[in-house]
Amino acid sequence: MKISILGGTGDQGFGLALRFAKNHDIIIGSRKKEKAEEAVETIKKILSSKGIEYKNIIGLDNRMASKEGEVIILSLPYQHILSTLANIREELKNKIVVSIGVPLATAIGDKPTRVIIPPQGSVAEMIRDYLKESKVVSAFQNVCSKELECIESPVDCDILVCGDDKESKKVIINLIKDIDGSIGIDCGGLEMSRYVEQITPLLIGLNIKYKLKGSGIRITGLRD
Ligand SMILES: NC(=O)c1ccc[n+]([C@@H]2O[C@H](COP(=O)([O-])OP(=O)(O)OC[C@H]3O[C@@H](n4cnc5c(N)ncnc54)[C@H](OP(=O)(O)O)[C@@H]3O)[C@@H](O)[C@H]2O)c1
Helix, strand or coil, rough: CEEEECCCCCCCCCCCHHHHHCCCCCEEEHHHHHHHHHHHHHHHHHHHHHCCCCCEEEEEEEEHCCCCCCEEEEEECHHHHHHHHHCCCHCCCEEEEEECCCCCCHHCCCCCCCECCCCCCHHHHHHHHCCCCCCCEEEECCCCCHHHHHCCCCCCCCCCEEEHHHHHHHHHHHHHCCCCCCCEEECCHHHHHHHHHHHHHHHHHHHHHHCCCCCCCCCCCCCC
């Protein structure tokens, strides 16, 4: 599958690219193609140094990355998502668009243990209302970039997935099988993302309190 990661030059997108590059073509998107290409070189170096083989990885600007990908992951700061989408709405029509954003209050200079809830209820619903012709799925809010980038170790948490389009949600749950240690859990419709997004500030608070690298959550009872 061709996975485009807009803002894949940042921490979370970079970590997801490292995890998915073994089995999928990756397109790193950036406001600047050159920056995306630099990130690609770093990803290739890291994977090669660990002896991990990878598929095709390229860097493009966000618009071209949106055109190329089958699944588009929006790895952008919450407050810059809509302005980025304004230029690429057409390219995203009928595609699976993955919302990973958490509306942390750091966007307004407040604490990372607080959120500013968008009027639509969640970042995922804000994106759905804006991209009426895309299939929006919500995932990856509760997994820390530091967990993702340690590619030799399994990720020590599950990934909660929400979405209104059942087929698109299945695609993302299947993709998560490529993240060793994690399972993708169907949490219902997109509006459940309201609760999932608000778990992250709690996890950040726990990371601070217990000096953890990146806490996560596990759903018990599903593995037998
Ligand atoms: N970091 C985590 O551990 C974590 C965990 C869970 C969820 N998330 C979510 O994942 C998303 C990405 O997080 P992150 O930590 O990777 O973010 P980040 O590093 O701060 O930013 C990601 C990328 O966004 C682009 N960007 C920055 N300012 C922008 C602007 N004004 N307009 C358009 N693009 C801009 C930059 O790419 P270019 O300069 O290349 O364009 C940057 O590399 C966020 O929504 C966050 O809530 C993060």
